[in-house]
Amino acid sequence: MVFAICGLVVVGAAICAVWLWSWLWLLILPAVSWASWKYLEVRFRVYELTSERLRIYEGVLNQTIDELELYRVKDMTIERPFWLRIVGLGTLVLITSDRSHPELHIAAINDAMGLRDQMRTLVEGLRDRKRVREMDFSSDGEGGEFEEFDFE
Numbered sequence: 001m002v003f004a005i006c007g008l009v010v011v012g013a014a015i016c017a018v019w020l021w022s023w024l025w026l027l028i029l030p031a032v033s034w035a036s037w038k039y040l041e042v043r044f045r046v047y048e049l050t051s052e053r054l055r056i057y058e059g060v061l062n063q064t065i066d067e068l069e070l071y072r073v074k075d076m077t078i079e080r081p082f083w084l085r086i087v088g089l090g091t092l093v094l095i096t097s098d099r100s101h102p103e104l105h106i107a108a109i110n111d112a113m114g115l116r117d118q119m120r121t122l123v124e125g126l127r128d129r130k131r132v133r134e135m136d137f138s139s140d141g142e143g144g145e146f147e148e149f150d151f152e
Contacts, residue, residue: 006035047106049119052126054094056104068104071126072097074134076119078112092116097134 013027040060048055054068075095084090090112094104109115127133 002035002038006031049115049122051122054104054119056101066100068094068096068098068101070119070123071130071132073119073123076116078116080112084108092119094119 009031010028013031037060041058044058044060044063046057048057053070056066056068058064058066073094073096077093077095079091079093080089089108089110091108092106092112092115094101094106096102096104098104106112106115
């Protein structure tokens with residue numbers, strides 16, 4: 001979306017600058033700068049999937065490395081809006097019990113279905129190995145909350 005907005009600003013500013021006001025060329029620099037920064041943010045976001053965790057590397061100038069333990073993944077959803085489907089991409093949404101990433105979006109990836117299947121296999125295997133299960137409970141008897149318990 002950012003790239004589309006910046007593209008429209010650049011094209012609009014160029015057209016208007018030629019026929020109307022020459023100072024509109026000054027709008028091109030911030031638009032190109034903003035799009036370039038967003039591109040670098042996407043380019044420097046890396047996901048590394050191991051057998052026990054998902055590592056997330058983020059940051060252009062300063063890097064942050066965060067980890068999500070796979071046994072904390074509760075649910076996975078694939079979102080494929082039209083603009084991603086036409087280029088063969090999808091977004092994998094992970095609902096987790098992790099405090100730093102309760103909902104993690106792995107956006108615009110190839111073969112989102114394959115990654116979901118791979119992660120599901122790893123999550124189930126890790127839960128069996130650690131003997132961790134989720135249980136539904138609620139103080140008012142209505143249900144709807146999830147908690148993890150370790151049965152070791």
